[in-house]
Amino acid sequence: MTSAIAACARGEQTGLHRVIELEGGRLMGIAKRMLQRRDLAEEAVQDALVQIWRKASQFRAGEGSARGWVFAILRNRCLNILRDGGRLSTLDDAALLAIQDGRQAAALESFDALDEMALKDCLAELEPAPRRAILLAYVGGYSHGEIAALQSIPLGTCKSWIKRGLDALRRCLS
Amino acid sequence: MSREQEAEAFVLGLMDDTEASRAEAALATDPEWARAVGQARDRFLPLDMTAVPAPVPADLWERIAPELQMAKPKAANLPSAPRLRRLLPASIAAAIALAVGIGIGSQTLRPEPVVIAVLMDDSGAARAVVEDYGSESARVRFVSDVAVPDGQQMQVWTLPSPERGPVSLGLLKEDRAEHLSPPELPTPADGQLYEITLEPLGGSPTGRPTGPILAKGFAARQNDI
Numbered sequence: 001m002t003s004a005i006a007a008c009a010r011g012e013q014t015g016l017h018r019v020i021e022l023e024g025g026r027l028m029g030i031a032k033r034m035l036q037r038r039d040l041a042e043e044a045v046q047d048a049l050v051q052i053w054r055k056a057s058q059f060r061a062g063e064g065s066a067r068g069w070v071f072a073i074l075r076n077r078c079l080n081i082l083r084d085g086g087r088l089s090t091l092d093d094a095a096l097l098a099i100q101d102g103r104q105a106a107a108l109e110s111f112d113a114l115d116e117m118a119l120k121d122c123l124a125e126l127e128p129a130p131r132r133a134i135l136l137a138y139v140g141g142y143s144h145g146e147i148a149a150l151q152s153i154p155l156g157t158c159k160s161w162i163k164r165g166l167d168a169l170r171r172c173l174s
Numbered sequence: 175m176s177r178e179q180e181a182e183a184f185v186l187g188l189m190d191d192t193e194a195s196r197a198e199a200a201l202a203t204d205p206e207w208a209r210a211v212g213q214a215r216d217r218f219l220p221l222d223m224t225a226v227p228a229p230v231p232a233d234l235w236e237r238i239a240p241e242l243q244m245a246k247p248k249a250a251n252l253p254s255a256p257r258l259r260r261l262l263p264a265s266i267a268a269a270i271a272l273a274v275g276i277g278i279g280s281q282t283l284r285p286e287p288v289v290i291a292v293l294m295d296d297s298g299a300a301r302a303v304v305e306d307y308g309s310e311s312a313r314v315r316f317v318s319d320v321a322v323p324d325g326q327q328m329q330v331w332t333l334p335s336p337e338r339g340p341v342s343l344g345l346l347k348e349d350r351a352e353h354l355s356p357p358e359l360p361t362p363a364d365g366q367l368y369e370i371t372l373e374p375l376g377g378s379p380t381g382r383p384t385g386p387i388l389a390k391g392f393a394a395r396q397n398d399i
Contacts, residue, residue: 013242020234025227033225042231047298049234050241058202064212071222072185072215079187084296113224119217137186138218144188166182173217 001066008056016053019070027074033110034078034141036102037095044081048074075141082141104150107140108132122172130165133158181210185218192340192371192383195390199367200336207336287313288361289393291368301389302370304330304343306362312343314370315351320388322348326372331383333367334359345377346370364395 001022007015027048031041051073059069081087088096111131114120123131129151136142136150148158175183183189184197201208231237287305295301301320306312314330322328328346333339344354369390371383378384 016238016242017235020230024230024234026222026225028228028230029225030222032228038228041228042234045230046234046237049238053238053242060205060208063205063208064216065219068212068215068219071219075187075222080296110221110224114220115223117220119220134186135221137188139221139224141187162186162188163179166179166186170178170182170217 001070002061005052005056005059005066005069008053009059015056016049019049019052023067023070027070030071030074031078033106033139034075034103035081036099036106040081044074044077048077051077079141083143103140103142104136107135107138107142110139111135118173122169125172126165126168130161130168133162134165134169137162177207177210178214181207181214184211185214191387195367195369195387196333196336196340199333199365199392202365204336287396289364289366289395291366291391291393293368293370293389293391295389304332304368304391304393306332306343306356306368306393308359308361310356310358312354312356313351314346314354320370322372325375326385327375327377328370328388329373329377329383329385330354331369331371332356332359332362334362340369340383342377342381343368345373362393362395364393366393367391368393 001019004015004018004022007018009015024045027045028041031044031048032038035041035044048070052070055073059066088099091099111120111123114123123134126134133147133151136147137144142150144159144162145155147162148155151158153161180197184194187194189197197207197211201211286307288308289306291304291306292300293302293304300317302314302316304312304314312330320328330343330346331340332343334341341357341359343356344352346352367390369383370388371378372385372388373383374385
């Protein structure tokens with residue numbers, strides 16, 4: 001992936017082809033999980049690829065993996081779609097409810113789907129509530145306020161759960 | 175918050191719009207911050223890998239190809255190419271050329287702006303152009319209509335440095351060309367963030383952006399072009 005991004009930075013379209021070949025399916029999967037609808041997921045992936053092409057020269061290999069950088073651009077596009085007030089307003093209540101249910105379920109299932117590795121072990125050590133909150137944020141793209149509402153807890157409690165959970169997770173992973 | 179905690183809040187999408195824009199802008203200027211973000215991304219990467227791959231649309235390449243033609247990235251080994259042209263689709267570049275052309279035609283002997291920033295909304299559509307002349311003078315022009323709800327007002331901001339934080343350039347009365355008299359600031363730099371937020375009438379009560387971001391963009395230094 002690093003060499004594909006380097007090729008994009010040189011203005012070579014084969015680099016972007018390679019990104020799609022390597023991770024196109026995964027990008028669609030991540031977007032589908034966060035947005036639930038195929039049309040929105042396609043839009044997010046499409047936008048993300050154009051951004052990857054434009055920003056490729058800003059990627060610096062020493063600062064993290066190329067794959068992490070690529071996925072971050074996609075997640076950002078997905079968050080923009082979810083949080084743009086007007087963006088989902090054309091959907092009816094049933095469609096919106098389906099998106100909400102799907103996102104929550106997918107976020108929570110992601111824990112079981114994790115390969116046996118440090119992140120899974122460390123997430124497993126957290127209390128269930130902070131673990132769920134972290135998964136809802138990262139995998140489902142939910143904000144502090146939304147997570148507080150989903151878990152029926154005050155916003156302050158939600159923030160401190162997430163903060164404590166992330167601190168414990170970081171200690172466990174280091 | 176520690177740098178790691180901030181990086182995680184950014185990576186998990188838990189920052190508000192203003193914080194996130196600031197954090198995003200700092201990636202280009204603060205290598206230590208960029209590394210903290212890169213490492214936080216990699217810590218959570220295994221969760222992305224649990225997404226079940228789905229087929230990409232058959233016409234994916236056809237859909238993105240036109241955008242690639244308009245936005246060819248700068249080759250890493252070339253001397254600094256005009257940033258404005260590199261980052262912007264042709265249609266937006268044309269809008270700026272038009273806007274700049276009108277400005278020059280109607281007001282000869284006007285000083286050249288030090289930087290120009292094209293401010294785009296979430297969808298990437300150009301909304302406004304900020305010309306910052308440095309020396310406490312700037313100008314905003316809108317290139318598409320912006321809806322401002324009753325009881326609110328647009329405020330223009332810039333981020334001279336992450337340490338200093340966002341600084342107000344001024345309030346806008348309506349969505350048309352307007353001169354601003356910002357406070358004394360360092361000479362605007364290439365890549366400096368400019369944004370317009372919706373604030374209560376009279377401007378942000380805190381002196382920092384509090385409302386939603388209508389449009390934002392990064393400055394391009396004009397003596398490079």
